[in-house]
Amino acid sequence: MLLIAAILSGCLVYVDTLLEGLVPMVLYSEKYMDTLLGVNAIEPIFDIFFAFGISLIILKFLKNGFNKYILWHDGDAADDPSTLFIGFLKALAIAICFPTMYGWLATIIEDMSNELILLISGGMPISFETVIAGISTAGLFTGIVSLIFFICFFILYIQFLTRGLEIMILRIGLPLACVGLMDRADSNLFKSYIQKFFQSTLAVLVQITLAKLGVGLMLNAHVFWGVACMVLALRTPKFLQEFLIISGGQGGGLSNKLYSTARIYQMSKTFFKK
DSSP: OHHHHHHHHHHHHHHHHHTTTHHHHHHTHHHHHHHHHTSOOSHHHHHHHHHHHHHHHHHHHHHHHHHHHTSOOSSOTTSOHHHHHHHHHHHHHHHHHHHHHHHHHHHHHHHHHHHHHHHHGGGOOOOHHHHHHHHHHHOHHHHHHHHHHHHHHHHHHHHHHHHHHHHHHHHHHHHHHGGGGGSSTTHHHHHHHHHHHHHHHHHHHHHHHHHHHHHHHHHTTOHHHHHHHHHHHHTHHHHHHTTOOOOOSSSSHHHHHHHHHHHHHHHHHHHHHO
């Protein structure tokens, strides 16, 4: 118990500082990695892939127009050329405006997480010594469960860093994904890409809230609820993936699309089990 209490006293202080500024670090991981590297190595990659994506959009527009309306080789030449041109403008506009739109999204996620963390931290005790003393007197089993809590927390912290790298890669590759907007056959690729992007950003908000809630419960000596919050925080990406699916069909509203997709998922899961 003395060894566990010594480990927990160091972990509590470290955990409390880890949550500070975690959301900006995940949403703008390239800035923090450039600081760690000491050189501006990551941010120029965005410019390279942006220029490459814009070039691909223009080349695909010229190729499709040439094949369709001059060579009569790909598609029906009787189709309205405005459809191809509108798809070109849509892909170009999203690729150019995405950095600004992502800044708005990151601001919303950051403000919401700060408000939720502030709300949860309102009644949180600040005396770590009292918490450690309470855990030490609760017995060996409670001490072991508390140790499991902090192991889960540090695994979650690594998952936060991984999520930051994932969001950074999605941001870098978005101009390339916009090429799929030029063709109807490839439009589902862009929708899946955006779906994955929103899943990752929403997972950050849910995970940071659950992590802070778990720490608050832990500091109030509710170790089992704290471990439950940490376990759910670790499973958040998979949990969101089960229902946050954007359908590509027309009509019916978003709620109907989500319901239909969930039903198809449940039916297919049952079928494959059989």
